[in-house]
Amino acid sequence: MTRGSTLFEKVWNAHVVKRFDGDRDLIFVDRHILQETTCAPAFAGLERAGRPVAHPELTLATQDHIVSTEPDRTEASNPEGLELMRLMRANAQAHGIRHYGIEDTRQGIVHVIGPELGAALPGTVLACGDSHTSTVGGLGALGIGVGTSEVEHVLATQTLLLQRPKTMRIRFEGGKAPGVSAKDLILAAIGRFGIAAGRSHAIEYAGPAIRALGIEERLTVCNMSIELGARLGLIAPDDTTLAYLAGRPFAPSGADWELAAAEWRALASAADAVFERDLAIDCAPIAPQVTWGTTQEDVIGVDQRIPDPATLADPERRRRSAAALRYMGLAPGDAIEGLRVDVVFVGSCTNGRLSDLEAAAAIARGRKVKADVRAVVVPGSASVKRAAEAKGLDRVFREAGFEWRSPGCSMCVSINQDVVPPGARCLATTNRNFEGRQGPGSRTHLASPAMAAAAAVNGAIVDVRKLAS
Amino acid sequence: MRAPLARVTGVAAPLPLTNVNTDAIIPSVYLRSESSDLARGLFARWRFDETGAERPEFVLNRPPFRRAAILLAGENFGCGSSREAAVWALQRFGIKCVVAPSFADIFYENAFRNGMLAAIADQAELAALIAAVEAAPEDAQVDIDLEKGLIVRGNALRMGFSVPAFRREALMRGDDEIASTLRHAKDIAAHAAADRARRGWLYRAIAPEGKSE
């Protein structure tokens, strides 16, 4: 008897142009989004070889990584980034590619604008020269993060030559406790399974706790597939997905909507589908999570203490853990709650959407950021910024003492001017806590938007559930 | 076409750390411009202190490893972002091959696309090679033969490594992957046409004359 297919297999197989030995498939790419820091050499390569862009009409470009986030910015507000911004703009124009620069109402972080424009759709393959392209898996799209050579490959051929990943499922059982967010669920899973658990796999997130999430929360979960070591992560589309997509600029409409919706409803994994790895995590006991070290698996509940490297059996893990504590300026056995913070950053493709800002604003409302804390809110896109302002969230943040800035990657990657100073401790809603990620010597703790806002008004890491009640 | 790679002979530098991420390999400050000095940026935070002076204890600052052509690394090398500059920085420094027990997915792909060998070795055998090189740095010369799939140091140490056959052949021929794919342009066009017939809505939704433009 043949087994039914998984969601991943259905999407992947529909895009196979040709199979090659070594388990490689040539995959057709439905949508391609460019960002300014990884595409210039790709266009240069095309030019050298005299190759055209195969499908400019299926391609979008947006400025996000290196742009200034000053309130009244221009491209020149970050002089260091001008070269890359202008190169993408010129290349997009030369090849007839839509370009959403900082002056455009649709500009924003690639992984934020893909879903909100409806450029990412269930059952489609979307490529982008950025690892967190897996984000769009929250809509049931296959988001493939690629390097610059592959950006050139997609531009030239509208395909990718990829090793077929193995299938994996993580079921989130039970329901999440009040005050616990999607970010906490995925951080807890990374802590449980490790940062290499998903290597060479495409992960499907399933189970009642996932079904209960809104689309923006599902995007947060799929965003951090990379932090589980996977290149791909996705969630089956359902009524929530369809409701989110209806009326989006690049979503189908009218009779086309009916055709598309029928297809999307058939994408879910068959009940008897088999996954090469099948994991589960119980959500009920998960508390708000905070990372203490320099990889994302170094994570604990806010009510826990920092683990002692001496208790680890493996010498390499012991060494790594001790080095992480040294870098972070922490001691084994310290409580993570009560740790003073210098900077708080709310934003990024993990947590820069409207619901994230609402969660942070709910805590900030009527409170004040502690003196000596720099608290920064950067909306994930121009559209998120407008929506937040329409709801008065910018006022809530400003009155509480947060900076309200313009959309981009900002302090997540620190390749513009938004940098955490050396030695400073930052609670960030981003996805990477590597040494130096937010600037040389910066110390990053990853957590949810509500936890970030709570730390800002408390001056130290605190269990948000104590403030929310 | 890129230069074919069949053999790497040179100094092998030990960096037996687990989960070396792409932010460590090339910090983001080096991604701000097309003309950044990526060779200098390689492992910059580990190689240089805040004043820009070399940290003498870091392996690539010590002779003979300053002219390493091979990096002997730990598990999950290259995890983190998709930045291809991680591979470029290694190459600009002079590294032609990284040997590790395992690699992160995107780094692995990026390496081969740039003509760099990412060789997967048995953990115990690699540990022995690293120990040997650390014990006698003056004898850090290692020879890697792609055709035979062998890593050899002096007369005493021989070990295998794994690399998928198609990747090995592409490296040895110096294949340009785009040119190879474009040889299948007819298949791609046929797939696109069939898909357009089957899922017309997908193409109408983003057509330039579509509703949102």
Ligand code: SF4
């Ligand atoms: S917000 Fe951070 S993780 Fe997301 S795309 Fe930008 S730099 Fe990458």
